[in-house]
Amino acid sequence: MRERASVVEGGRPAGRRTVKDVPFVELSGGRVQGVVSSGSDVERVYVSFVESGGGYSCCTNNNRPCGGLRGAPCKHIHELVDEAILQFGAARVAAYLGVADGPPPEDARTLLGGLRGDERKESPGVVFSRFLSYLRYCELQARPGTVLEMGWFAP
Numbered sequence: 001m002r003e004r005a006s007v008v009e010g011g012r013p014a015g016r017r018t019v020k021d022v023p024f025v026e027l028s029g030g031r032v033q034g035v036v037s038s039g040s041d042v043e044r045v046y047v048s049f050v051e052s053g054g055g056y057s058c059c060t061n062n063n064r065p066c067g068g069l070r071g072a073p074c075k076h077i078h079e080l081v082d083e084a085i086l087q088f089g090a091a092r093v094a095a096y097l098g099v100a101d102g103p104p105p106e107d108a109r110t111l112l113g114g115l116r117g118d119e120r121k122e123s124p125g126v127v128f129s130r131f132l133s134y135l136r137y138c139e140l141q142a143r144p145g146t147v148l149e150m151g152w153f154a155p
């Protein structure tokens with residue numbers, strides 16, 4: 001009966017995610033993108049992505065540059081990709097980023113090491129607003145029956 005439900009079950013996460021450190025990660029528009037908590041300041045989050053081909057970006061949600069970007073992806077991007085691997089599985093993340101050769105990479109370091117890309121300057125607004133609407137769905141009460149709004153979620 002799954003096909004008739006408005007909520008289609010997605011794949012199970014491949015491992016246990018650390019939502020506190022990386023509250024939001026998705027594969028969207030050819031990118032692994034999401035929101036990463038600052039290790040030092042609970043008030044601050046970073047909006048990061050890495051795209052197919054290796055281009056990457058990281059800045060705060062207020063569009064301040066990340067100090068960890070020194071010609072290579074910072075620790076936030078590594079955390080983001082590690083969480084994406086837990087959530088979606090290494091093979092799927094690697095294929096999504098266009099790294100299809102060989103065995104699936106074990107972790108973000110291996111995966112990012114195989115990419116060659118430059119830093120992209122982009123406003124964090126799009127990814128951050130996707131995060132905020134995702135949070136809104138997290139706050140919807142679970143109740144029996146169908147929640148029509150949830151039908152918009154792609155599995």
Ligand SMILES: [Zn+2]
Pocket residue numbers: 046048058059066067068069074075076077
């Ligand atoms: Zn960063």
